[in-house]
Amino acid sequence: MKITKVVGLLTFVTGAAFVLTACNNNKNTNEKTVNTAALPKVVTNKRDIKKGGTYKIGISSNTPFAGVFLSELSNDSIDTEVSYPGNEELFKCDDSYTIVDGGAANLALDYKQNTATITINPKVKWSDGSPLVANDLVYSYKIIANKDSGSARYTDSLQNIVGLEDYHAGKTNTVTGLKTPDGGNGRKLVIQFTKMTPAMKQQGSGYILSNAAPYHYLKDIPLAKLATSDQVRKKPLFFGPYKLTKITPGEVTEWAPNKYYYQGTPNFNKVIISIINPGNVATAIKSNRFDQISVPNAEYKNVKNAKNTEFIADTGLSYSYMEFKVGKWDAVKGENVMNKKAKMANRSLRRAMAYAMNIDEVYQKFSNGLSFRIPTLILQKYGKFFNKDEQGFPYNLKKANQILDQAGYKKKGKFRQTPDGKDLVINFAAMSGEKHQEAIIRNYIKQWAKIGLNVHLVSDKLIEFNSFYDRIQNDDASIDMFIAAWSLTGEPSPNDLYNRKAPFNFSRFVGQTNDQLLEAIDSDKSFNTNYRKEQFDKWQTYMNKEAYVVPISSSYEITAVNDRVVGLSTTPSSDFFDVGFSN
Incomplete structure (x- = not known):
């Protein structure tokens, strides 16, 4: 689907949706690339909306959704997408992801008092008719910070809230920095911080949550059982334009108008979101099975002339990455602990493997310009904060071999040994995806063999999405390295992904320089934009x-849209409430 407006959460991305969606069987390397500039960001249908009808959305995925319908406990993008008609964020943002007034709640920052004041729109109600109140905002922070909940979202950024660390440690049942001046059933929350950062004005900064949890509905459930409760899995509440009416586990969610929605009655009588295998997407588009569906890059040229269909596109806030395991997560300390003797702890080994990947060749050959190598972990879409001088790791086998030679990784027969003369076998994990995924992953393994590295695919096959991330999060000892992907937020700070105390820092690397630079990016000095860019x-x-x-x-994210659809847009400020049919 990919036109979700939930940009306040970092989430895992499936292999089908991202890592290798660009690959197809076309061997013509001279074929012209797709002119994405010719594709609009907003549907061109400007006719009047006629209320009613059933809006059908298809999500291309070869794995079912997990069905954790509570943002505080959900980690993957599929759950976010299948809950998007109801899962509205607290704050409205502009097209630069800067928070503005006019949403379910307004945000006011006081840089002198180190506070953020959230004021809830008095018209906002949950889908059961209960008002959205301050207790619901506070409970989101408590769910994440309480060790019993199992949330992976308790980060260094949230520890900036006064008293939240003590709550996390079990020293107190309250959080001194979360104040409700009008009481728990009031509509105001004042957050007291130890410091203010420029990131706080952006949607999804990690310092201020963009979601709420219905306290009245969840309060009696032990936090250790919350993720598996019916209130989260089967009958969740939302305050967005639609309410959830039916779930076919892992496959379909169905939605009807939320009669309590603060902006009024939405345009559709029903919304149905279905998981569809990537191999069936082209047929679905040509047969107009869905009103909205994401297009795998491999399929765009096959479906671009589909009747009654318009295509809209934009570069997404997502990227794929390769990560090397060099430590473990210490749940007691709440931080990553690095093992300097880990197999992948040698920087030369990591850099050589990066230079040996023929990424540009893969995407030039197969993606028609829809996917592209990125040189840094900050996307160009973040504008001035992207380092245009960094080249990343362009394919260079000669350089890769030189790096290994100089580091003492000498060949014994076909493969290299460690500098101390031991056999080296590197266990590589990759998640399942579309039909060409495994072929491309094995291509990389062959590339590494060219520089004398013996790389084995874990389990000798690709791993299903949910199992893959479960093994990565839990530091499966059989995995030395892996390829995965992130869906990002509107704030470019990498703090919550790569910090010493970030559960999502899956490589588990730590270092003083990294600590200092991440601290500087979100420091008081970074209110000076030039200083922040430098960091x-x-x-x-x-x-x-x-x-x-x-x-x-x-990658560019292309969406196929039925030509009767009005109001659908890829822009951050757009609202699904405004989408409807013209006939």
Whole structure:
């Protein structure tokens, strides 16, 4: 689907949706690339909307959705997409992802008092008719910070809230920095921070949550059982324009208008979101099975002339990456602990593997310009914070071999040994995706063999999406490295992904320089944009030098839309409430 407006959460991305969606069987390397500039960001149908009808959305995925319908506990993008008709964020944002007034709640920052005041629109109600109140905002922070919930979203950014660390440690049942001046059933929350950062004005900064949890509905459920409860899995509440009416586990969600929605009655009588195998997407588009469906890049040229269909596109806030395991998550300390003797702890080994990947060749040959290698972990879409001077890891086998030679990885027969003369076998995990995914993954394994590295695919096959991330999060000892993908937020700070205390820092690398640069990016000094850019640039250079995480690719996201649809847009400020049919 990919036109979700939930940009306040970092989420995992499926292999089908991202890592290798650009590949097809076309061997013609001279074929012209797709002119994405010719594709609009907004549907061109400007006719009047006629209320009613059933809006059908298809999500291309070869894995079912997990069905955790609570943002505080959900980690993957599929759950976000299948809940998007109801899962509205608290704050409205402009097309630069800057928070503005006019949403379910307004945000006011006081940089002198180190506070953020959230004021809820009095018209906002949950889909059961209960008002959205301050307790619902507070409960979101408590769910994430409480160890019993199992949330992976308790980060260094949230620890900036006064008293949240004590709550996380079990020292208190309240959070001193979360104040409800009009009481828990009031409509105001004042958050007291230890410091203010420029990131706070952006949607999804990590410092201020963009979601709420219905306290009245969830409060009696033990936090340890919340993720598996019926209130989260089967009968969740939302305050967006639609309410959830039916779930076919892993496959379909159905929605009807939320009669309590604060902006009024939405345009559709029903919304149905279905998971569809990537191999069936082209047929679905040509038969007009859905009103909206994401187009795998491999299929665009096959479906671009589909009747009664318009295509809209934009570069997404997502990227794929390769990461090397060099430590473990310490749940007691709440931080990553690095093992300097880990197999992949040698920087030369990591950098050589990055240079040996023929990423440009893969995308030039197969993507028609829809996917492309990225040089840093900060996307160009973030404008001035992207370091345009960084080249990343362009394909260079000669350089890769030189790096390994100089580091003492000598060949014994076909493959290299470690500098201390031991056999080296690298266990590589990759998630399942569209039909060409495995062929491309094995291509990379062959590339690494060209520089004398013996790389084995874990389990000798691609791993299903949910199982893949479960193994990565839990530091499966059989995995030395992996390729995965992130869906990002409107705030470019990488703090919540790569911080010492970030659960999502899956490589588990830590370092004083990394700590200092991430601190600088979100420091008081970074209210000076030039200073903040300088720190972003330094961090990108540092990350490429160390290569614990290697940037791979980003992609244009193309959506096929039925030509009767009005109001659908890829822009951050757009609202699904405004989407309807013209006939």
